[in-house]
Amino acid sequence: MVAMSAFLDAARGLPVSHTPVWFMRQAGRSLPEYKQVRAGIPMLESCRRPELVCEITLQPVRRHNVDAAILFSDIVVPLAAAGVDLDIVAGVGPVVASPVSAMVDLPALLDPSDVSFVDEAVRLLVKELGSKTPVIGFAGAPFTLASYLIEGGPSKHHEKTKALMHGNPSLWHALLGRLAEITQTFLQVQVSAGVSAIQLFDSWAGALSEADYRRFVLPHSAAVMSAFEGVVPRIHFGVGTALLLPAMASVTDVLGVDWRTPLDTASALAPGKALQGNLDPSLLFAPWDVIESETRRIVAEGRSAPGHIFNLGHGVMPETNPEVLTRLVSLIHSL
Template structure:
């Protein structure tokens, strides 16, 4: 395929940066208790395998290669914004990008996910883990500047990172897992080594987020994708202190901070306690019930089941309206706002037109 050409629009990023995090962004308004101009919506994994334009651009490039190419990151990040008119772009990247940038030997294998060449399972392994130099993710900062130069004034840019527990699970297991047995064995059996590892990963996460924030992202999302494997007590004891430090160390940027995990209905109170402004909710818990669990004063994000998008137009409309109604009830119950999203990521075989129609419907429903 032809090589992408960087367009001369870098200066636009700096102009937009000066009014970044403005509540005129529907997403920022909903996240911070303001009145959005329309219902904000974006989709996790919106920049990805469901889009034919994404598959075309990735045809000759590996995942990690794409993640470190500012022009490719910019183009892929913008594709769903152009197609769907969502209210936020999310930076095209992967949660293991900062680990790779730090020098950890890993790859993202098609059909499998991240694979770690040398899993981390002992105190000695933890002791030799490299630190992340911000320069190692300088390409990501450059990509943010390029994206901001292209986005419309009403469209926010979300940066993201993996939370320490989820990063630890990949490092310890060596890749994806169903049981997380090795991860939990280290957590329970050697808490000192566990906490050193988690502290190290919190440092990496903070550095990665700061690079994105310094470049101008309007919000950030911390993915603790696999925290749902834990009990509330174990989450609070082994995980919460480290995630709380991540949120605390980026609080000074003044941007909305979103926290999300899968299967975390029982963890919603504990995940909210670590300091986010917005709590992501998967499809297993209605949004108004989520507010009852976490209490007032936080915005909620979610939570259409991604598989609903395969069920036909009538079902999609019914379920989208149900989530909107749940979101309105959540706000009435004390949530500061509702950001429409899926309960997890867009599935690869989703018809992109169903997402576009869902966005049109969401934007057409009046705010209460």
């Protein structure tokens, strides 16, 4: 393991010299240097080029002086590597050619050699960053991956997903069990290559009731996370998951919180857990005094938890002014 840092200390609930910060999900996509190196290269292809992945992952660290680097990837990378016919369509998201509707549609298991490009990218990053800046591994959670595979792409209401979940529970659990295995392998490749922490990203879990989440989803997320208990700090994040936070907290070390839930409320819902979050990324377009006020509030609320890692309450929007992000990091470090 790399040497301890403010990020890793906070993830473990230990005292820190400053509130650590990193920017979640494609953190560099607002940068001109990102747009330059990505020009003309499709998203999936970008994720398969180790040197390009390394460069894109490093860009926010160089520009903003954040405390950790998040591996540049996409949640459907392991699915494509396992043979699922899909593409990431600009302005739409992942689109699956043949949605899952029967047992014969289950994706194949992932072999570590299928994502050797991820192994190479992480090793390049660890060598470049050394022990000062940890690298965070990244993967989509089984439920969110399943929603894409069943719906065939992004969905507002997840009607096909919920219908299959309740109408054919045998197929549902077989699919999520397979996706948990794929995700565990994908993360294990990253851990073996040297990442210092992992994040399981469940974008659409907030579409579920707590009862459905606990019955149909939590066991499979737990299967992924349990493989890394005591190995590296584990972060679990979902969007619109306020009602699910106690359940999600049961399988993780650090609970990611979106902007809808105050951190002191999250701390009460998940006592003893380190927190990550949670500035609304839309506020980065507001005047600086608004950004500063909200940032100070979030840092103060974060002190209610054993550890707090400042983050946006979702991803960086491409139109965000990079200078605002740099100024934000400087403010957080000063607090």
